[in-house]
Amino acid sequence: MDFLNYLQRDSDRLLELSLQHLSVVLVALAAGTAIAVVLGIVVARRPRLRSVAIGSTGLVLTVPSFAMYALLVPLLGLGRTSVIVALVLYSLLPIVRNTVTGLLGVDPAVVESAKGVGMGPMRRLLRIELPLAWPVVLAGIRVSAVLLVGIAALGAIVRGPGLGELLFAGLRTIGSPNAVNLALAGTLLVVVIAVVLDVCFLALRRVTTSKGLR
Amino acid sequence: MSAPAGPSMISLEQLTKSYPGQVEAAVQSLDLEVPEGEIVVLVGPSGCGKTTTMKMINRIIEPTSGVIRLQGEDVTHSPADQLRRRMGYVIQQIGLFPHLTIEDNVAVVPRLLKWSGDRTRARVDELLDLVGMDPSVYRSRYPKELSGGQRQRIGVARALAADPPVMLMDEPFGAVDPIAREKLQNEFLRLQEELRKTIVFVTHDIDEAIKMGDRIAVLREHSVVAQYDTPERILSDPADAFVAEFIGAGASLKRLGLARVRDYPYADWPVAAISDGPQAALAALDRSDETSLLLLDDQRRPLRWVQRQDLQAAGASLDRAGMAVRAMVEPTATLAGALDAMVSSRTGGVVVVDGRGGFLGTVDMGVIMKAAEDMRAAAQDSARSGGPLMRAASGT
Ligand SMILES: Nc1ncnc2c1ncn2[C@@H]1O[C@H](COP(=O)(O)OP(=O)(O)OP(=O)(O)O)[C@@H](O)[C@H]1O
Ligand SMILES: [Mg+2]
Numbered sequence: 001m002d003f004l005n006y007l008q009r010d011s012d013r014l015l016e017l018s019l020q021h022l023s024v025v026l027v028a029l030a031a032g033t034a035i036a037v038v039l040g041i042v043v044a045r046r047p048r049l050r051s052v053a054i055g056s057t058g059l060v061l062t063v064p065s066f067a068m069y070a071l072l073v074p075l076l077g078l079g080r081t082s083v084i085v086a087l088v089l090y091s092l093l094p095i096v097r098n099t100v101t102g103l104l105g106v107d108p109a110v111v112e113s114a115k116g117v118g119m120g121p122m123r124r125l126l127r128i129e130l131p132l133a134w135p136v137v138l139a140g141i142r143v144s145a146v147l148l149v150g151i152a153a154l155g156a157i158v159r160g161p162g163l164g165e166l167l168f169a170g171l172r173t174i175g176s177p178n179a180v181n182l183a184l185a186g187t188l189l190v191v192v193i194a195v196v197l198d199v200c201f202l203a204l205r206r207v208t209t210s211k212g213l214r
Numbered sequence: 215m216s217a218p219a220g221p222s223m224i225s226l227e228q229l230t231k232s233y234p235g236q237v238e239a240a241v242q243s244l245d246l247e248v249p250e251g252e253i254v255v256l257v258g259p260s261g262c263g264k265t266t267t268m269k270m271i272n273r274i275i276e277p278t279s280g281v282i283r284l285q286g287e288d289v290t291h292s293p294a295d296q297l298r299r300r301m302g303y304v305i306q307q308i309g310l311f312p313h314l315t316i317e318d319n320v321a322v323v324p325r326l327l328k329w330s331g332d333r334t335r336a337r338v339d340e341l342l343d344l345v346g347m348d349p350s351v352y353r354s355r356y357p358k359e360l361s362g363g364q365r366q367r368i369g370v371a372r373a374l375a376a377d378p379p380v381m382l383m384d385e386p387f388g389a390v391d392p393i394a395r396e397k398l399q400n401e402f403l404r405l406q407e408e409l410r411k412t413i414v415f416v417t418h419d420i421d422e423a424i425k426m427g428d429r430i431a432v433l434r435e436h437s438v439v440a441q442y443d444t445p446e447r448i449l450s451d452p453a454d455a456f457v458a459e460f461i462g463a464g465a466s467l468k469r470l471g472l473a474r475v476r477d478y479p480y481a482d483w484p485v486a487a488i489s490d491g492p493q494a495a496l497a498a499l500d501r502s503d504e505t506s507l508l509l510l511d512d513q514r515r516p517l518r519w520v521q522r523q524d525l526q527a528a529g530a531s532l533d534r535a536g537m538a539v540r541a542m543v544e545p546t547a548t549l550a551g552a553l554d555a556m557v558s559s560r561t562g563g564v565v566v567v568d569g570r571g572g573f574l575g576t577v578d579m580g581v582i583m584k585a586a587e588d589m590r591a592a593a594q595d596s597a598r599s600g601g602p603l604m605r606a607a608s609g610t
Contacts, residue, residue, distance in 0.1 A: 107307075109308065110309045113310075114311070115274055116272065116305070117323050118299035118326055128311060132312065132313055210356075
């Protein structure tokens with residue numbers, strides 16, 4: 001089989017590209033989560049700001065990667081930085097939205113009794129509201145993670161790292177016998193990474209959610 | 215006069231709350247003194263402002279104007295979180311923290327107050343015992359693994375954790391079925407006998423108010439006090455038609471629920487020991503005006519009612535004469551309980567026995583009728599002389 005031979009022959013490079021891909025996604029996801037959770041906390045109980053935040057992060061998701069990079073590259077140059085910034089922007093909506101949903105879903109009676117025992121706003125947020133909203137927040141992060149794995153492949157158009165390189169190489173050499181192998185390997189690995197991340201998040205959810213909430 | 219009030223633990227002075235966007239105040243210029251160590255019940259129709267009033271005391275709701283004093287100290291503007299740690303807070307929805315174990319739920323306030331781990335752990339166990347839940351079984355459970363009644367107990371335990379002098383309770387037993395509620399009420403009253411907390415207790419159920427309250431504030435719209443008085447006096451002498459209507463029918467019956475058998479003289483009844491034989495029993499019956507006699511065993515425990523013809527027909531032994539005693543109560547039973555026993559056993563009287571079952575006396579219909587009459591007369595007298603707590607419908 002040609003394809004299997006190809007995988008074997010290029011396994012070192014495929015592994016390296018996969019790890020690059022994963023690393024870009026994880027870095028962007030971490031930054032995106034930090035920004036989006038804070039944003040979600042800030043806007044959750046402010047209806048006006050809330051629609052602005054969800055509206056604008058939603059708008060970002062509709063911007064095609066091409067357009068995004070056309071705007072970012074003049075500022076940040078070609079390569080990894082532009083890709084990461086783009087991915088951070090793309091990751092925001094699901095996490096902001098779920099943080100808001102999660103926080104608003106906390107039983108008001110629980111918040112009131114947290115007040116009643118004398119917890120201040122910060123303590124209430126960190127000890128009661130966020131832990132209770134956490135499963136929902138995490139679900140948002142998981143959606144973003146899978147989303148980013150796909151979008152990250154397009155980073156190759158600005159010479160970003162990762163599996164996109166294979167796909168673009170395939171496109172450039174279309175018609176050649178190797179083109180299909182490149183495209184197939186790129187696609188397969190993107191899917192594998194997405195599935196692996198997804199499973200990791202399921203495990204993370206088990207580990208980080210209180211037994212009282214399951 | 216009703217029982218004199220002790221020093222005030224909580225004083226509300228001209229307390230007012232207007233919610234934004236509403237023309238009329240939810241609570242309008244309320245004055246209320248809550249005496250130390252008593253249960254004060256706020257009762258009134260839905261929407262009259264009970265919850266708003268209570269939540270202003272721990273400033274979950276900030277008053278629009280007026281003053282709140284705790285042990286004389288003006289706490290209207292003091293830091294709310296510190297204030298709340300001095301007041302236990304129990305609400306109908308309970309609001310246990312679902313992601314924390316029972317132990318962690320109960321330990322919340324002690325930890326906020328930075329108690330040591332050992333002291334906190336010991337306190338948690340003590341409280342679980344206090345509310346009748348075995349610590350070794352329940353300590354590490356989560357709220358969702360408890361029944362409604364158990365959650366309510368934990369809610370009370372959490373509120374008591376740092377031994378606050380004041381408890382605020384908003385329909386605390388509202389979410390459980392009537393049987394469980396009755397049980398929780400009784401347990402709580404027993405607890406309060408020991409703890410002597412100052413408690414503000416909100417309910418819309420007049421029967422619960424009568425049962426739980428040392429004092430009851432009957433509120434009308436805008437939290438205006440219609441009557442603030444002891445349960446006895448509210449029942450016997452409602453300040454106005456609003457209070458009377460709120461109490462509803464059966465005030466006399468409710469009043470009997472407040473009086474204890476031991477507080478009234480027992481009726482004298484002829485008795486005889488069964489071992490003394492029919493002749494002695496007949497002699498005892500002859501000495502009295504009654505038509506029946508109560509036979510006791512050697513430990514003076516009531517056995518059977520007998521009438522003259524039973525004794526005459528009995529021959530030498532009394533072992534089978536007469537009718538078994540069915541209605542027996544202890545001195546701590548209420549007159550309502552005695553009446554109930556009387557009615558359900560279809561006899562005209564109940565036998566009062568001590569803890570070991572020994573005969574003390576009897577209570578008959580006459581005693582109950584007289585008690586009801588006395589209570590009404592006494593309450594009316596004291597109402598006319600005007601207690602210090604009479605503050606009916608002031609100001610409006
Ligand atoms: N957050 C709020 N915003 C505006 N109005 C409110 C708010 N909370 C209560 N009210 C109004 O204030 C009045 C008093 O409400 P409150 O909850 O104190 O009544 P309550 O006596 O506890 O009634 P219930 O027996 O039904 O619990 C009601 O008319 C209610 O509609
Ligand atoms: Mg209420």
